[in-house]
Structures are given as structure tokens and as C-alpha cells.
Amino acid sequence: MGNDRSGTGAETVSGPGYALLLAAGPVGKQRLMDAAAALPQLAAVSPAALLGTPGGASVVQLVDPVDPQTVLTHLRTAAAHPGPVLVHLAGQLTLDAKQRLPHLALARTTPRTARYTALPWHWLAAELGRRPPGSTVVVADLVADETAWPPLSTAGPSALAAGLTLYGTVAPAPPKRRLATPDYSRAFAGLLRSAAERPPLALLHQRAALEAGLGPGPELLLDGAGVDGAGSIEAYPPPDAAPWAGRTEQSAPLGATGQTGxxxxxxxxxxxxxxxxxxxxxxxxxxxxxxxxxxxxxxxxxxxxxxxxxxxxxxxxxxxxxxxxxxxxxxxxxxxxxxxxxxxxxxxxxxxxxxxxxxxxxxxxxxxxxxxxxxxxxxxxxxxxxxxxxxxxxxxxxxxxxxxxxxxxxxxxxxxxxxxxxxxxxxxxxxxxxxxxxxxxxxxxxxxxxxxxxxxxxxxxxxxxxxxxxxxxx
The missing domain is CATH 1.25.40 (Serine Threonine Protein Phosphatase 5, Tetratricopeptide repeat)
Structure with a gap:
């Protein structure tokens, strides 16, 4: 399943799985999402369905942690697990004021203290990126505050993928005095609970996004496309021509030079x-x-x-x-x-x-x-x-x-x-x-x-x- 190059959710390692369900956000007026609301539905999914491991799994919930070092410890525990691993994140992204890098906001995070009180996204990528290919997936249901959304919306999902198999959504902050709800997580959990067989993650993601009403809005959909090592396998010929070859409808604007999308x-x-x-x-x-x-x-x-x-x-x-x-x-x-x-x-x-x-x-x-x-x-x-x-x-x-x-x-x-x-x-x-x-x-x-x-x-x-x-x- 973070390095799963197939995106199927099928593990290339065996044994019981490990799931880390993290819901986090600042306390008070800085909170943009009711992140903890994602956990009851996810906790109700059987570990075998959540991880796709018939042998079961351990599931750990972490709600509103205060210290990024605490979260890092949990990530390292997950990264050291010998079996398949799923990390689910619900919460909000912010940028630190100095390096302008994405961080997952925690309970004590404020715009001025993000560098010290939030979890750097590159910590997450570094810990999980060391795991064997095909063993890890990250599912994210996030909002981005006014510092993080402009660069993320410009750079697209690749800004967060960083070699991870990453599914989910990132949305801009909701209007003032309103909290975003983790609708993607709820749909994701509901589909897992009702499925007789755990579907491939790309299909599960597509159905969850559809049920959550995502797509037509400004949010980014993270569809596992940023997996690492994509260039490490030689190309091989198709059995037939690409089915879309010769398509002429313009689906989106292109720059005059044809060099940017x-x-x-x-x-x-x-x-x-x-x-x-x-x-x-x-x-x-x-x-x-x-x-x-x-x-x-x-x-x-x-x-x-x-x-x-x-x-x-x-x-x-x-x-x-x-x-x-x-x-x-x-x-x-x-x-x-x-x-x-x-x-x-x-x-x-x-x-x-x-x-x-x-x-x-x-x-x-x-x-x-x-x-x-x-x-x-x-x-x-x-x-x-x-x-x-x-x-x-x-x-x-x-x-x-x-x-x-x-x-x-x-x-x-x-x-x-x-x-x-x-x-x-x-x-x-x-x-x-x-x-x-x-x-x-x-x-x-x-x-x-x-x-x-x-x-x-x-x-x-x-x-x-x-x-x-x-x-x-x-």
C-alpha cells in the first residue's frame, strides 16, 4: 500500500497491519476543521478492512496532540512496523513563518509558532519514505489556512506527495466562524464498512470523493499520483493503441507556448x-x-x-x-x-x-x-x-x-x-x-x-x- 507504486492497497509485505489515525488542530479561533469527527467512523471499520490485511491490524488513535515530538514518536512506531501501514490524517495545514514549509497544525499551533508547535510535513515524508515499496499508504482529509492554500493550490498535489502514496483531499479554509467537516473521511469509512471486498485505493478514493461532493470545487484531490520511483522501470509496448489517441476536445486552457498546464x-x-x-x-x-x-x-x-x-x-x-x-x-x-x-x-x-x-x-x-x-x-x-x-x-x-x-x-x-x-x-x-x-x-x-x-x-x-x-x- 506510502510507497505503493500500484496504488492498489495491496501490500508487498505480509503479516498484521498497523493503522495510525491522527486528528489534530489548534484550539480556539485558529481551528478550521472538526478533525476529531473523522475518527468514530474510521474506528468502526474493521482493522482487516481498513488495512486490507486478513490477519488483522493494530489501530492507534491520536487526538489533538500538543507536541510534534509526540507525533513523531508515533510515526516512527508506525514506520518500524513490519507489516502494512496506513496513516490517516485529519486536520489543517499551515506554513511556518521562516522557511515557508507545510506543517500539520497541532493543539498549540499559532501562525507565529508553527515552526515549533506544528508537525513538519517533511518529517512525515522522511519517516514513511524509508519503508519498503508497497507497504504504506497515507490518507489525508485536510484544510489549508490562508498561508498554505495559495502555494498548495498553485503547486498541486505533488507539493505534498514527496514520494508517498497519498490519497485524500486538501481544501481551502472555510468561511469565518465555520468549521470544515471531514466529509471525505466519513465517505471513505462508510465505503469500507459496506464493501464485501476492500476495493483498490484509487477506486475507493474516487468513490469517496464523489460521495463527499468533491471535485467541482477548488479543493485538491490527492489521488496517489505522486508515488516515488516512477522512473525506475523500463517502458514496455502496449497491446494496442491508446484509446484516447486523437482526442481533440480542449478540456482545460493551455498556455500559448504549450509548455505549461x-x-x-x-x-x-x-x-x-x-x-x-x-x-x-x-x-x-x-x-x-x-x-x-x-x-x-x-x-x-x-x-x-x-x-x-x-x-x-x-x-x-x-x-x-x-x-x-x-x-x-x-x-x-x-x-x-x-x-x-x-x-x-x-x-x-x-x-x-x-x-x-x-x-x-x-x-x-x-x-x-x-x-x-x-x-x-x-x-x-x-x-x-x-x-x-x-x-x-x-x-x-x-x-x-x-x-x-x-x-x-x-x-x-x-x-x-x-x-x-x-x-x-x-x-x-x-x-x-x-x-x-x-x-x-x-x-x-x-x-x-x-x-x-x-x-x-x-x-x-x-x-x-x-x-x-x-x-x-x-
Missing amino acids: PSGAAGPAGAAGQNGVTGATRAAGPVAASPPPMPSGPPESFRPADQPPVPPALRAPAPPPPGWAPVADPLASTHAAIFEAANAGRHSEAASMAAAWEQEALRTAGPRSDDAIHWLEVRADLSRIAGDPARACELWLAVADARLGNGEPAEHPEVEGAVDRAHHQWQFVADRVRAGALAPLLIELRGRVPGRRPGALEAVRRRAELLRAPARTR
């Missing part, structure tokens, strides 16, 4: 121009390389017999009538810049640019809008290029879930295509625990969206059974 997210200078993308006539695609080895076991590969058709709305536009000059398409240039970075191995840079555009779509159109779903698709393809099939599978499952939630029929080409791509990527997930965590949702969606290839559902079920069987030792 929303919230000032930078793209490679001159990247679009170097590729010659001046109109909506070309979409960048990934480079070819060798795929990773398939998981051991019987050949249960599901490969769609035919590439799912690209919907008309996403196809390359027809050439302009004679005498018409081509119109520059900012989004095509954006795609070119993003995928040039990805194909050059700069996966973190590509993911950050895509995440910034997704944030813009969430703010302007909402979590299940066409634009937001489009950027989910882009992020899924970036995960594929980065060699992270578990993350790609999870994001394609989220795309399918969102489309079905919007009322699109199971036989719609875009719904079928999303499930087919999730299924295909799932085959490449060699880690048994990650693959097993994704299996129940894939089986559920395959039951609703069987696709056009006979036996697809049975293929998933057979591999899921193999994954549940004890691993063979030699």
Missing part, C-alpha cells in the same frame, strides 16, 4: 514544437521495448481478439475542407509533451503533468465528467508505459466503474475497452498479492461486462484461484 504544471520546454505537433493531426504514442515476463502458471492470458474500436469522439479529426487552415489543438500538444516525457523515461514528470490536467478537469467538470475520465485513461496508459501494470489495471477499472456509474451500457465500446485493458494489464501483474487484490473487482466487472471474447470471465476466475493457492516452494 493548469496550476502552472510545467511541460518540457519546446517539446511540442520539436515533435512538429501544430494541429490536431498527431497524438504521441509510446516507444517499443521488451515486455516483462508473464506470471508463472498455466497460460491464462486474455488477449482481446480485436482492438476495441476507438469511439468517434476520440478519433483523429477529419482533414479541414480545402482552403481552410488547420486549427492548432492545445490538447494534442499537451499529449505530445506528456508522452515525450514518458517515452524518454521521465515517468514522474509525465505523471505530474497528467495529474495537473486531471485536477483541472475535476475542478471544472466533476469526478465523472468526460474530461476527468479522459485523464484517468491517460494516467492508465502512462502507468502501462512506466511498467506498472497493477496501477494501469486499477486505473482502467476506475474508468470502467465511472462509465458504468454514468449510465453507459455494458456493451458500449468504451466500457468494454476499459475492462479489456484492465484485464490485459492484470495478466502482467507478477506480484501474487497485488494481482489477488485486484481480482475480485475485475471478476465483478467482467461479470457485468463480459466483452466479445468467450471465456474471459472464466480466465480471470481460474487465475484468481491459482493466486489464492499457496505458493509453491522448491
Whole structure:
């Protein structure tokens, strides 16, 4: 699950888990959120569901601590735990007056004393960042005061990710004399309590944000996109072309040079121009390389017999009538810049640019809008290029879930295509625990969206059974 590169919440370490539930905020007029209201619902979630660990977990609650050293001690205890770890934070962010770094405000924090009385965010990142990849997740339900919100809203989620797998939300301070409520935490806990199987974190996050009414407002949604080490795995070729290739609708404004995205997210200078993308006539695609080895076991590969058709709305536009000059398409240039970075191995840079555009779509159109779903698709393809099939599978499952939630029929080409791509990527997930965590949702969606290839559902079920069987030792 803070270093989980797949974002599935599936641990790459075994044993009982450990959850630290922290609710904090200044006393008196400086308090911006009723942070403690997040804890009763979270405490009512079974430890196994909260951590995704059938073997159970220890859950520690820390309410309104006074001393940052006390919080640091609890973080170090969590970081030293050998099993999976979840840290949930509810409260408010502020900046210290000297270094202007983000801090989590504690009971005695004031604007002048934040440096000494609040928890530096980089302490949190440093302690949890030392843990094994795939073992930790941070869930945050935060508001940012008048010192922290302007730089955070400009920098976007990457300002807090710092190598963590970070899900949740950061909102600006509420109007005076009002306290924000931890609606995201309540929705997150409610979904865990009602779910028969713990869903992948990206999907759980998406549903919690939707139930909490987040997305159209100014808040930042932290969707796990800032994971570390994204550039450490070689790219491998897709089984098919990116489904959104050739899309021409502009989902958000782009600078005149095509070098920056929303919230000032930078793209490679001159990247679009170097590729010659001046109109909506070309979409960048990934480079070819060798795929990773398939998981051991019987050949249960599901490969769609035919590439799912690209919907008309996403196809390359027809050439302009004679005498018409081509119109520059900012989004095509954006795609070119993003995928040039990805194909050059700069996966973190590509993911950050895509995440910034997704944030813009969430703010302007909402979590299940066409634009937001489009950027989910882009992020899924970036995960594929980065060699992270578990993350790609999870994001394609989220795309399918969102489309079905919007009322699109199971036989719609875009719904079928999303499930087919999730299924295909799932085959490449060699880690048994990650693959097993994704299996129940894939089986559920395959039951609703069987696709056009006979036996697809049975293929998933057979591999899921193999994954549940004890691993063979030699």
C-alpha cells in the first residue's frame, strides 16, 4: 500500500497491519476543521478492512496532540512496523513563518509558532519514505489556512506527495466562524464498512470523493499520483493503441507556448514544437521495448481478439475542407509533451503533468465528467508505459466503474475497452498479492461486462484461484 507504486492497497509485505489515525488542530479561533469527527467512523471499520490485511491490524488513535515530538514518536512506531501501514490524517495545514514549509497544525499551533508547535510535513515524508515499496499508504482529509492554500493550490498535489502514496483531499479554509467537516473521511469509512471486498485505493478514493461532493470545487484531490520511483522501470509496448489517441476536445486552457498546464504544471520546454505537433493531426504514442515476463502458471492470458474500436469522439479529426487552415489543438500538444516525457523515461514528470490536467478537469467538470475520465485513461496508459501494470489495471477499472456509474451500457465500446485493458494489464501483474487484490473487482466487472471474447470471465476466475493457492516452494 506510502510507497505503493500500484496504488492498489495491496501490500508487498505480509503479516498484521498497523493503522495510525491522527486528528489534530489548534484550539480556539485558529481551528478550521472538526478533525476529531473523522475518527468514530474510521474506528468502526474493521482493522482487516481498513488495512486490507486478513490477519488483522493494530489501530492507534491520536487526538489533538500538543507536541510534534509526540507525533513523531508515533510515526516512527508506525514506520518500524513490519507489516502494512496506513496513516490517516485529519486536520489543517499551515506554513511556518521562516522557511515557508507545510506543517500539520497541532493543539498549540499559532501562525507565529508553527515552526515549533506544528508537525513538519517533511518529517512525515522522511519517516514513511524509508519503508519498503508497497507497504504504506497515507490518507489525508485536510484544510489549508490562508498561508498554505495559495502555494498548495498553485503547486498541486505533488507539493505534498514527496514520494508517498497519498490519497485524500486538501481544501481551502472555510468561511469565518465555520468549521470544515471531514466529509471525505466519513465517505471513505462508510465505503469500507459496506464493501464485501476492500476495493483498490484509487477506486475507493474516487468513490469517496464523489460521495463527499468533491471535485467541482477548488479543493485538491490527492489521488496517489505522486508515488516515488516512477522512473525506475523500463517502458514496455502496449497491446494496442491508446484509446484516447486523437482526442481533440480542449478540456482545460493551455498556455500559448504549450509548455505549461493548469496550476502552472510545467511541460518540457519546446517539446511540442520539436515533435512538429501544430494541429490536431498527431497524438504521441509510446516507444517499443521488451515486455516483462508473464506470471508463472498455466497460460491464462486474455488477449482481446480485436482492438476495441476507438469511439468517434476520440478519433483523429477529419482533414479541414480545402482552403481552410488547420486549427492548432492545445490538447494534442499537451499529449505530445506528456508522452515525450514518458517515452524518454521521465515517468514522474509525465505523471505530474497528467495529474495537473486531471485536477483541472475535476475542478471544472466533476469526478465523472468526460474530461476527468479522459485523464484517468491517460494516467492508465502512462502507468502501462512506466511498467506498472497493477496501477494501469486499477486505473482502467476506475474508468470502467465511472462509465458504468454514468449510465453507459455494458456493451458500449468504451466500457468494454476499459475492462479489456484492465484485464490485459492484470495478466502482467507478477506480484501474487497485488494481482489477488485486484481480482475480485475485475471478476465483478467482467461479470457485468463480459466483452466479445468467450471465456474471459472464466480466465480471470481460474487465475484468481491459482493466486489464492499457496505458493509453491522448491
